[in-house]
Amino acid sequence: MPEKPRLTRQAMCDRLAMEFQDGWIVNLGVGMPTLCSNYVDPDKSLVFHSENGAIGYGPLAPPETADRHLVNAGGQQVTPLPGMAIVHHADSFALIRKGMVDVTVMGAYEVAENGDFANWRIPNRKGGGIGGAMDLAACAKRVFIALEHTTREGQSRLLTRCTLPITSPGVVKLVVTDLGLFAVTPQGFTLREHAPGFTAAEIQECTEARLTIADDLREFRFRAQT
Amino acid sequence: MKNKLYPTFDAAVADIPDGSVFMSAGFGGVGVPRNILAALHRQGAKGLTGISNNGGTLDPKVDVGTLIAAGQVKKMYCAFTAATHPSQVTPFVRMYNNDEIDAELVPQGTLAERIRAAAAGIGAFYTPASVGTELAAGKEQRDINGRRYVLEYPLHADYAFVRAWKADTFGNLIFRLTQRNFNPIMAMAARITVVEVENDIVAAGELDPDHVHVPGVYVDRLVRIPPDGIWD
Numbered sequence: 001m002p003e004k005p006r007l008t009r010q011a012m013c014d015r016l017a018m019e020f021q022d023g024w025i026v027n028l029g030v031g032m033p034t035l036c037s038n039y040v041d042p043d044k045s046l047v048f049h050s051e052n053g054a055i056g057y058g059p060l061a062p063p064e065t066a067d068r069h070l071v072n073a074g075g076q077q078v079t080p081l082p083g084m085a086i087v088h089h090a091d092s093f094a095l096i097r098k099g100m101v102d103v104t105v106m107g108a109y110e111v112a113e114n115g116d117f118a119n120w121r122i123p124n125r126k127g128g129g130i131g132g133a134m135d136l137a138a139c140a141k142r143v144f145i146a147l148e149h150t151t152r153e154g155q156s157r158l159l160t161r162c163t164l165p166i167t168s169p170g171v172v173k174l175v176v177t178d179l180g181l182f183a184v185t186p187q188g189f190t191l192r193e194h195a196p197g198f199t200a201a202e203i204q205e206c207t208e209a210r211l212t213i214a215d216d217l218r219e220f221r222f223r224a225q226t
Numbered sequence: 227m228k229n230k231l232y233p234t235f236d237a238a239v240a241d242i243p244d245g246s247v248f249m250s251a252g253f254g255g256v257g258v259p260r261n262i263l264a265a266l267h268r269q270g271a272k273g274l275t276g277i278s279n280n281g282g283t284l285d286p287k288v289d290v291g292t293l294i295a296a297g298q299v300k301k302m303y304c305a306f307t308a309a310t311h312p313s314q315v316t317p318f319v320r321m322y323n324n325d326e327i328d329a330e331l332v333p334q335g336t337l338a339e340r341i342r343a344a345a346a347g348i349g350a351f352y353t354p355a356s357v358g359t360e361l362a363a364g365k366e367q368r369d370i371n372g373r374r375y376v377l378e379y380p381l382h383a384d385y386a387f388v389r390a391w392k393a394d395t396f397g398n399l400i401f402r403l404t405q406r407n408f409n410p411i412m413a414m415a416a417r418i419t420v421v422e423v424e425n426d427i428v429a430a431g432e433l434d435p436d437h438v439h440v441p442g443v444y445v446d447r448l449v450r451i452p453p454d455g456i457w458d
Contacts, residue, residue: 030310051334053404070403086406087406088338093334097354127329128331136335138355165360
Protein backbone atom coordinates (compact mmCIF):
# COMPACT_ATOMS: atom_id res chain seq x y z
CA MET A 1 0.00 0.00 0.00
CA PRO A 2 1.49 3.36 -0.94
CA GLU A 3 1.95 5.77 1.95
CA LYS A 4 -0.69 8.35 1.21
CA PRO A 5 -2.11 10.72 3.80
CA ARG A 6 -5.08 9.24 5.56
CA LEU A 7 -7.94 10.96 7.37
CA THR A 8 -7.18 12.77 10.60
CA ARG A 9 -8.82 11.73 13.84
CA GLN A 10 -10.75 14.99 13.92
CA ALA A 11 -12.06 14.43 10.38
CA MET A 12 -13.11 10.90 11.37
CA CYS A 13 -14.99 12.13 14.43
CA ASP A 14 -16.52 15.09 12.56
CA ARG A 15 -17.99 12.60 10.10
CA LEU A 16 -19.63 10.51 12.83
CA ALA A 17 -20.93 13.64 14.53
CA MET A 18 -22.63 14.65 11.25
CA GLU A 19 -24.85 11.58 11.74
CA PHE A 20 -26.12 12.80 15.11
CA GLN A 21 -29.69 14.04 14.95
CA ASP A 22 -31.33 16.93 16.75
CA GLY A 23 -32.24 16.03 20.33
CA TRP A 24 -30.11 12.89 20.55
CA ILE A 25 -28.58 11.81 23.84
CA VAL A 26 -24.93 11.17 22.99
CA ASN A 27 -22.31 9.29 25.02
CA LEU A 28 -18.71 9.70 23.85
CA GLY A 29 -16.06 7.22 24.90
CA VAL A 30 -12.77 8.31 26.41
CA GLY A 31 -10.03 9.16 23.91
CA MET A 32 -10.63 9.72 20.21
CA PRO A 33 -14.46 9.79 20.40
CA THR A 34 -14.41 12.92 22.58
CA LEU A 35 -13.31 14.75 19.41
CA CYS A 36 -16.92 14.35 18.19
CA SER A 37 -17.89 17.15 20.56
CA ASN A 38 -15.68 19.59 18.61
CA TYR A 39 -18.11 19.35 15.71
CA VAL A 40 -20.88 21.83 16.36
CA ASP A 41 -23.96 22.04 14.15
CA PRO A 42 -26.07 25.07 15.14
CA ASP A 43 -29.18 23.34 13.76
CA LYS A 44 -28.85 20.43 16.15
CA SER A 45 -29.13 20.45 19.89
CA LEU A 46 -27.47 17.42 21.49
CA VAL A 47 -27.51 16.17 25.07
CA PHE A 48 -24.11 14.85 26.11
CA HIS A 49 -24.26 12.15 28.76
CA SER A 50 -21.31 10.84 30.74
CA GLU A 51 -21.11 7.72 32.88
CA ASN A 52 -20.52 9.71 36.05
CA GLY A 53 -23.98 11.18 35.82
CA ALA A 54 -23.72 14.50 33.98
CA ILE A 55 -26.63 14.82 31.57
CA GLY A 56 -26.37 17.82 29.27
CA TYR A 57 -22.83 19.06 29.86
CA GLY A 58 -20.98 21.35 27.48
CA PRO A 59 -17.52 21.81 25.97
CA LEU A 60 -14.22 21.42 27.82
CA ALA A 61 -13.78 24.18 30.39
CA PRO A 62 -10.96 26.70 30.06
CA PRO A 63 -8.72 26.46 33.14
CA GLU A 64 -9.74 29.89 34.44
CA THR A 65 -13.44 28.97 34.68
CA ALA A 66 -13.12 25.23 35.30
CA ASP A 67 -15.19 23.85 38.17
CA ARG A 68 -13.33 21.19 40.16
CA HIS A 69 -16.57 19.28 40.74
CA LEU A 70 -17.61 18.92 37.09
CA VAL A 71 -15.80 16.39 34.89
CA ASN A 72 -16.71 14.13 31.98
CA ALA A 73 -16.10 10.37 31.78
CA GLY A 74 -12.45 11.00 30.98
CA GLY A 75 -11.99 13.16 34.06
CA GLN A 76 -11.69 16.31 31.94
CA GLN A 77 -13.26 19.45 33.36
CA VAL A 78 -16.26 20.50 31.31
CA THR A 79 -18.69 23.39 31.35
CA PRO A 80 -22.30 23.21 32.51
CA LEU A 81 -24.98 23.97 29.92
CA PRO A 82 -28.42 25.40 30.73
CA GLY A 83 -30.66 22.46 31.52
CA MET A 84 -27.89 20.18 32.76
CA ALA A 85 -28.84 17.63 35.41
CA ILE A 86 -26.76 15.40 37.67
CA VAL A 87 -27.55 11.88 38.85
CA HIS A 88 -25.53 9.29 40.74
CA HIS A 89 -23.67 6.47 39.04
CA ALA A 90 -26.39 3.84 39.37
CA ASP A 91 -29.01 6.18 37.91
CA SER A 92 -26.63 7.17 35.13
CA PHE A 93 -26.40 3.52 34.08
CA ALA A 94 -30.12 3.02 34.60
CA LEU A 95 -30.57 5.66 31.90
CA ILE A 96 -28.14 3.71 29.70
CA ARG A 97 -29.78 0.30 30.25
CA LYS A 98 -33.24 1.71 29.58
CA GLY A 99 -32.01 2.55 26.08
CA MET A 100 -32.16 6.33 26.43
CA VAL A 101 -28.73 6.86 24.86
CA ASP A 102 -29.30 7.42 21.12
CA VAL A 103 -25.70 6.88 20.15
CA THR A 104 -22.51 5.83 21.85
CA VAL A 105 -19.22 6.42 20.05
CA MET A 106 -16.29 4.26 21.09
CA GLY A 107 -12.82 3.40 20.01
CA ALA A 108 -11.94 -0.26 19.38
CA TYR A 109 -9.07 -2.61 18.59
CA GLU A 110 -11.20 -4.63 16.17
CA VAL A 111 -14.63 -4.55 14.58
CA ALA A 112 -16.22 -7.41 12.67
CA GLU A 113 -18.64 -7.65 9.76
CA ASN A 114 -21.25 -9.27 12.05
CA GLY A 115 -21.32 -6.11 14.20
CA ASP A 116 -19.14 -7.49 17.00
CA PHE A 117 -16.37 -5.29 18.34
CA ALA A 118 -13.53 -5.62 20.81
CA ASN A 119 -12.16 -2.79 22.90
CA TRP A 120 -11.41 -4.01 26.42
CA ARG A 121 -8.65 -6.57 26.34
CA ILE A 122 -5.48 -6.98 24.33
CA PRO A 123 -3.73 -10.29 23.65
CA ASN A 124 -1.45 -11.93 26.23
CA ARG A 125 -2.45 -9.46 28.89
CA LYS A 126 -4.28 -10.26 32.08
CA GLY A 127 -7.41 -8.29 32.90
CA GLY A 128 -8.97 -5.49 30.94
CA GLY A 129 -10.30 -1.98 30.92
CA ILE A 130 -14.04 -2.17 30.48
CA GLY A 131 -15.35 0.95 32.17
CA GLY A 132 -18.90 1.45 30.96
CA ALA A 133 -18.32 0.04 27.47
CA MET A 134 -20.24 -3.23 27.93
CA ASP A 135 -23.27 -1.52 29.43
CA LEU A 136 -23.30 1.14 26.71
CA ALA A 137 -22.69 -1.29 23.86
CA ALA A 138 -25.45 -3.65 25.00
CA CYS A 139 -28.04 -0.94 25.59
CA ALA A 140 -27.49 2.20 23.48
CA LYS A 141 -29.75 2.57 20.45
CA ARG A 142 -26.73 2.84 18.14
CA VAL A 143 -23.06 1.98 18.48
CA PHE A 144 -20.61 3.90 16.28
CA ILE A 145 -16.94 2.93 16.23
CA ALA A 146 -13.97 5.12 15.36
CA LEU A 147 -10.65 3.35 14.83
CA GLU A 148 -7.53 3.32 12.68
CA HIS A 149 -8.10 1.06 9.69
CA THR A 150 -4.92 -0.94 10.26
CA THR A 151 -2.58 -1.75 13.11
CA ARG A 152 0.93 -0.33 13.25
CA GLU A 153 2.02 -3.58 11.59
CA GLY A 154 -0.47 -3.03 8.77
CA GLN A 155 -3.00 -5.65 9.88
CA SER A 156 -6.66 -4.90 9.16
CA ARG A 157 -8.81 -3.95 12.16
CA LEU A 158 -11.97 -4.60 10.07
CA LEU A 159 -12.35 -8.33 10.26
CA THR A 160 -14.65 -11.18 9.30
CA ARG A 161 -14.67 -12.14 12.98
CA CYS A 162 -13.01 -10.53 16.00
CA THR A 163 -9.97 -12.35 17.34
CA LEU A 164 -9.99 -10.52 20.72
CA PRO A 165 -12.65 -11.00 23.42
CA ILE A 166 -15.65 -8.95 22.33
CA THR A 167 -17.35 -6.10 24.15
CA SER A 168 -20.81 -6.86 22.77
CA PRO A 169 -22.08 -9.03 19.94
CA GLY A 170 -23.72 -7.69 16.79
CA VAL A 171 -24.27 -4.09 17.85
CA VAL A 172 -22.09 -1.89 15.61
CA LYS A 173 -24.00 0.15 13.04
CA LEU A 174 -21.42 2.55 11.65
CA VAL A 175 -17.64 2.57 11.52
CA VAL A 176 -15.28 5.36 10.58
CA THR A 177 -11.61 4.67 9.92
CA ASP A 178 -8.80 6.75 8.52
CA LEU A 179 -9.72 5.28 5.12
CA GLY A 180 -13.47 5.83 5.02
CA LEU A 181 -16.96 5.39 6.36
CA PHE A 182 -18.54 1.93 6.58
CA ALA A 183 -22.05 0.82 7.42
CA VAL A 184 -22.48 -2.58 9.08
CA THR A 185 -25.36 -4.41 7.39
CA PRO A 186 -26.60 -8.01 7.41
CA GLN A 187 -24.31 -8.45 4.39
CA GLY A 188 -21.29 -7.14 6.28
CA PHE A 189 -19.32 -3.94 5.80
CA THR A 190 -20.52 -1.53 3.13
CA LEU A 191 -18.05 1.13 2.06
CA ARG A 192 -20.08 4.32 1.83
CA GLU A 193 -17.39 7.00 1.66
CA HIS A 194 -13.73 6.73 0.76
CA ALA A 195 -10.86 8.88 1.95
CA PRO A 196 -9.62 11.30 -0.73
CA GLY A 197 -6.97 9.66 -2.88
CA PHE A 198 -8.00 6.10 -2.03
CA THR A 199 -9.98 3.91 -4.40
CA ALA A 200 -12.39 1.27 -3.20
CA ALA A 201 -9.96 -1.37 -4.46
CA GLU A 202 -7.12 0.11 -2.43
CA ILE A 203 -9.28 0.16 0.68
CA GLN A 204 -10.30 -3.45 0.13
CA GLU A 205 -6.62 -4.32 -0.18
CA CYS A 206 -6.09 -3.07 3.42
CA THR A 207 -9.16 -4.89 4.72
CA GLU A 208 -9.43 -8.50 5.83
CA ALA A 209 -13.24 -8.50 5.70
CA ARG A 210 -14.93 -8.40 2.32
CA LEU A 211 -16.35 -4.99 1.51
CA THR A 212 -19.55 -4.29 -0.34
CA ILE A 213 -19.26 -1.06 -2.27
CA ALA A 214 -22.26 1.23 -1.86
CA ASP A 215 -24.04 2.07 -5.12
CA ASP A 216 -23.74 5.71 -4.16
CA LEU A 217 -20.12 5.49 -2.99
CA ARG A 218 -18.75 8.99 -2.65
CA GLU A 219 -15.76 10.85 -1.35
CA PHE A 220 -15.53 11.29 2.41
CA ARG A 221 -17.46 14.29 3.70
CA PHE A 222 -15.61 16.84 5.79
CA ARG A 223 -16.87 19.56 8.08
CA ALA A 224 -17.94 22.62 6.05
CA GLN A 225 -15.22 25.24 5.93
CA THR A 226 -16.10 28.18 8.12
CA MET B 227 -28.70 11.83 69.22
CA LYS B 228 -25.66 9.68 68.58
CA ASN B 229 -22.55 11.75 68.06
CA LYS B 230 -21.30 11.09 64.54
CA LEU B 231 -18.63 13.78 64.55
CA TYR B 232 -15.07 12.49 64.73
CA PRO B 233 -12.24 14.88 65.52
CA THR B 234 -9.77 13.40 63.04
CA PHE B 235 -9.64 10.97 60.15
CA ASP B 236 -7.30 8.79 62.16
CA ALA B 237 -9.98 8.47 64.86
CA ALA B 238 -12.65 7.69 62.26
CA VAL B 239 -10.74 4.69 60.87
CA ALA B 240 -8.92 3.53 64.03
CA ASP B 241 -11.05 0.42 64.60
CA ILE B 242 -11.15 -0.89 61.01
CA PRO B 243 -9.85 -4.46 61.34
CA ASP B 244 -7.71 -6.50 58.99
CA GLY B 245 -9.79 -8.37 56.41
CA SER B 246 -12.52 -5.73 56.13
CA VAL B 247 -14.41 -5.11 52.90
CA PHE B 248 -14.53 -1.44 51.92
CA MET B 249 -16.11 0.64 49.18
CA SER B 250 -14.39 3.79 48.05
CA ALA B 251 -16.18 6.33 45.86
CA GLY B 252 -14.93 8.84 43.33
CA PHE B 253 -14.65 9.05 39.56
CA GLY B 254 -12.32 11.02 37.33
CA GLY B 255 -10.48 12.34 40.38
CA VAL B 256 -13.64 13.97 41.77
CA GLY B 257 -15.44 12.91 44.94
CA VAL B 258 -12.56 10.68 46.07
CA PRO B 259 -12.38 10.26 49.88
CA ARG B 260 -8.63 10.91 49.89
CA ASN B 261 -8.38 11.95 53.57
CA ILE B 262 -10.04 8.76 54.78
CA LEU B 263 -7.86 6.61 52.52
CA ALA B 264 -4.75 8.44 53.74
CA ALA B 265 -5.78 7.72 57.34
CA LEU B 266 -6.40 4.04 56.60
CA HIS B 267 -3.00 3.90 54.95
CA ARG B 268 -1.44 5.27 58.16
CA GLN B 269 -3.55 2.89 60.25
CA GLY B 270 -2.17 -0.04 58.29
CA ALA B 271 -5.09 -2.52 58.19
CA LYS B 272 -4.25 -5.45 55.90
CA GLY B 273 -5.99 -8.16 53.92
CA LEU B 274 -8.65 -5.69 52.79
CA THR B 275 -11.07 -6.20 49.94
CA GLY B 276 -11.81 -3.05 47.94
CA ILE B 277 -14.78 -2.07 45.78
CA SER B 278 -14.12 0.97 43.61
CA ASN B 279 -14.31 2.14 39.99
CA ASN B 280 -10.59 1.51 39.54
CA GLY B 281 -7.49 0.54 41.46
CA GLY B 282 -5.95 3.99 41.52
CA THR B 283 -4.21 6.24 39.05
CA LEU B 284 -0.65 7.26 38.31
CA ASP B 285 -0.91 10.70 39.85
CA PRO B 286 0.75 11.06 43.26
CA LYS B 287 -2.53 11.86 45.05
CA VAL B 288 -3.82 9.46 47.68
CA ASP B 289 -6.45 7.06 46.36
CA VAL B 290 -7.29 3.34 46.55
CA GLY B 291 -4.03 2.71 44.72
CA THR B 292 -2.15 4.02 47.77
CA LEU B 293 -3.51 1.17 49.90
CA ILE B 294 -2.87 -1.32 47.11
CA ALA B 295 0.73 -0.22 46.60
CA ALA B 296 1.27 -0.59 50.37
CA GLY B 297 0.13 -4.21 50.21
CA GLN B 298 -2.99 -3.60 52.32
CA VAL B 299 -5.47 -4.94 49.76
CA LYS B 300 -5.86 -8.59 48.77
CA LYS B 301 -8.71 -8.24 46.27
CA MET B 302 -10.38 -5.52 44.19
CA TYR B 303 -13.76 -5.36 42.48
CA CYS B 304 -13.51 -2.70 39.77
CA ALA B 305 -14.17 -1.77 36.13
CA PHE B 306 -10.48 -1.58 35.12
CA THR B 307 -7.87 -4.27 35.77
CA ALA B 308 -5.55 -3.34 32.91
CA ALA B 309 -3.98 -0.11 31.76
CA THR B 310 -6.16 1.87 29.37
CA HIS B 311 -2.93 2.94 27.68
CA PRO B 312 0.52 1.29 27.79
CA SER B 313 1.87 4.41 29.51
CA GLN B 314 -0.68 4.07 32.31
CA VAL B 315 0.50 0.97 34.17
CA THR B 316 -0.43 1.62 37.80
CA PRO B 317 0.95 -0.26 40.82
CA PHE B 318 -2.39 -2.12 40.92
CA VAL B 319 -2.10 -3.33 37.33
CA ARG B 320 1.53 -4.33 37.84
CA MET B 321 0.65 -6.27 41.02
CA TYR B 322 -2.34 -7.89 39.32
CA ASN B 323 -0.15 -9.04 36.44
CA ASN B 324 2.31 -10.49 38.98
CA ASP B 325 -0.50 -12.30 40.85
CA GLU B 326 0.20 -10.23 43.95
CA ILE B 327 -3.44 -9.10 44.20
CA ASP B 328 -6.71 -10.70 43.15
CA ALA B 329 -9.35 -8.82 41.17
CA GLU B 330 -12.80 -9.22 39.70
CA LEU B 331 -13.45 -7.14 36.59
CA VAL B 332 -17.00 -5.77 36.58
CA PRO B 333 -18.65 -3.63 33.88
CA GLN B 334 -19.11 -0.18 35.38
CA GLY B 335 -22.91 -0.12 35.23
CA THR B 336 -23.08 -3.59 36.74
CA LEU B 337 -20.67 -2.47 39.45
CA ALA B 338 -22.90 0.52 40.27
CA GLU B 339 -26.06 -1.59 40.23
CA ARG B 340 -24.50 -4.31 42.41
CA ILE B 341 -23.71 -1.60 44.96
CA ARG B 342 -27.17 -0.12 44.63
CA ALA B 343 -28.69 -3.59 45.05
CA ALA B 344 -26.84 -3.97 48.35
CA ALA B 345 -28.17 -0.55 49.36
CA ALA B 346 -31.70 -1.50 48.35
CA GLY B 347 -32.05 -4.99 49.83
CA ILE B 348 -32.20 -6.65 46.42
CA GLY B 349 -31.15 -10.31 46.31
CA ALA B 350 -29.91 -10.25 42.70
CA PHE B 351 -30.85 -8.68 39.38
CA TYR B 352 -30.72 -9.39 35.65
CA THR B 353 -28.81 -7.02 33.37
CA PRO B 354 -28.24 -7.10 29.60
CA ALA B 355 -24.68 -5.80 30.01
CA SER B 356 -21.95 -8.36 29.21
CA VAL B 357 -24.33 -10.81 27.48
CA GLY B 358 -22.43 -12.65 24.76
CA THR B 359 -19.02 -11.82 26.24
CA GLU B 360 -16.56 -13.88 28.25
CA LEU B 361 -17.54 -11.96 31.40
CA ALA B 362 -20.96 -13.61 31.25
CA ALA B 363 -19.49 -17.10 30.95
CA GLY B 364 -20.64 -19.39 33.74
CA LYS B 365 -23.21 -16.94 35.05
CA GLU B 366 -26.90 -17.72 35.20
CA GLN B 367 -28.69 -16.24 32.18
CA ARG B 368 -32.30 -15.88 31.30
CA ASP B 369 -34.43 -14.77 28.36
CA ILE B 370 -37.02 -12.25 29.45
CA ASN B 371 -39.43 -10.84 26.87
CA GLY B 372 -37.14 -11.91 24.05
CA ARG B 373 -33.97 -10.44 25.47
CA ARG B 374 -31.11 -12.20 27.20
CA TYR B 375 -29.93 -11.09 30.63
CA VAL B 376 -27.17 -12.07 33.07
CA LEU B 377 -27.81 -12.59 36.78
CA GLU B 378 -25.66 -10.41 39.03
CA TYR B 379 -25.48 -10.30 42.81
CA PRO B 380 -25.16 -7.39 45.25
CA LEU B 381 -21.81 -6.16 46.53
CA HIS B 382 -21.90 -5.67 50.29
CA ALA B 383 -19.24 -3.97 52.36
CA ASP B 384 -18.27 -3.40 55.96
CA TYR B 385 -17.25 0.20 55.34
CA ALA B 386 -18.04 2.87 52.76
CA PHE B 387 -15.64 5.78 52.29
CA VAL B 388 -17.44 8.83 50.98
CA ARG B 389 -16.73 12.45 50.17
CA ALA B 390 -19.55 14.97 50.44
CA TRP B 391 -19.90 18.68 49.82
CA LYS B 392 -22.18 19.44 52.77
CA ALA B 393 -23.41 17.55 55.81
CA ASP B 394 -25.33 18.16 59.02
CA THR B 395 -24.65 16.62 62.41
CA PHE B 396 -27.25 13.91 61.79
CA GLY B 397 -25.28 12.78 58.74
CA ASN B 398 -27.54 14.06 55.98
CA LEU B 399 -25.35 14.52 52.90
CA ILE B 400 -25.35 16.75 49.84
CA PHE B 401 -22.99 16.34 46.89
CA ARG B 402 -22.05 18.88 44.26
CA LEU B 403 -22.11 18.15 40.50
CA THR B 404 -20.17 15.05 39.41
CA GLN B 405 -18.69 14.70 42.87
CA ARG B 406 -21.83 12.63 43.43
CA ASN B 407 -20.86 9.62 41.21
CA PHE B 408 -20.58 6.46 43.37
CA ASN B 409 -20.84 8.36 46.68
CA PRO B 410 -24.57 8.09 47.49
CA ILE B 411 -24.96 4.43 46.56
CA MET B 412 -21.87 3.43 48.51
CA ALA B 413 -22.94 5.54 51.49
CA MET B 414 -26.21 3.60 51.55
CA ALA B 415 -24.77 0.13 50.86
CA ALA B 416 -22.18 -0.45 53.57
CA ARG B 417 -22.60 -1.43 57.20
CA ILE B 418 -20.60 1.57 58.47
CA THR B 419 -20.32 4.75 56.42
CA VAL B 420 -17.46 7.17 56.95
CA VAL B 421 -17.70 10.59 55.31
CA GLU B 422 -15.26 13.41 54.69
CA VAL B 423 -16.99 16.75 54.27
CA GLU B 424 -15.78 19.76 52.30
CA ASN B 425 -17.78 22.37 54.23
CA ASP B 426 -18.46 23.03 57.89
CA ILE B 427 -20.84 20.42 59.27
CA VAL B 428 -24.03 22.29 60.13
CA ALA B 429 -26.60 21.61 62.84
CA ALA B 430 -29.39 19.16 62.05
CA GLY B 431 -32.25 21.12 60.54
CA GLU B 432 -30.12 23.51 58.56
CA LEU B 433 -30.14 21.46 55.34
CA ASP B 434 -33.30 21.54 53.26
CA PRO B 435 -34.73 17.99 53.53
CA ASP B 436 -35.73 18.15 49.86
CA HIS B 437 -32.10 18.71 48.88
CA VAL B 438 -30.57 15.83 50.85
CA HIS B 439 -29.01 13.15 48.63
CA VAL B 440 -28.23 10.64 51.39
CA PRO B 441 -30.37 10.52 54.53
CA GLY B 442 -28.36 10.65 57.73
CA VAL B 443 -29.69 7.30 58.90
CA TYR B 444 -27.15 5.66 56.59
CA VAL B 445 -24.21 7.68 57.88
CA ASP B 446 -22.09 6.80 60.92
CA ARG B 447 -18.95 8.93 61.00
CA LEU B 448 -18.29 12.48 59.79
CA VAL B 449 -15.07 14.41 59.61
CA ARG B 450 -14.75 17.95 58.30
CA ILE B 451 -11.74 18.23 55.98
CA PRO B 452 -9.34 20.61 57.76
CA PRO B 453 -7.71 23.48 55.84
CA ASP B 454 -4.47 21.48 55.65
CA GLY B 455 -6.30 18.32 54.57
CA ILE B 456 -6.30 16.83 51.10
CA TRP B 457 -8.61 18.79 48.78
CA ASP B 458 -8.46 17.96 45.08
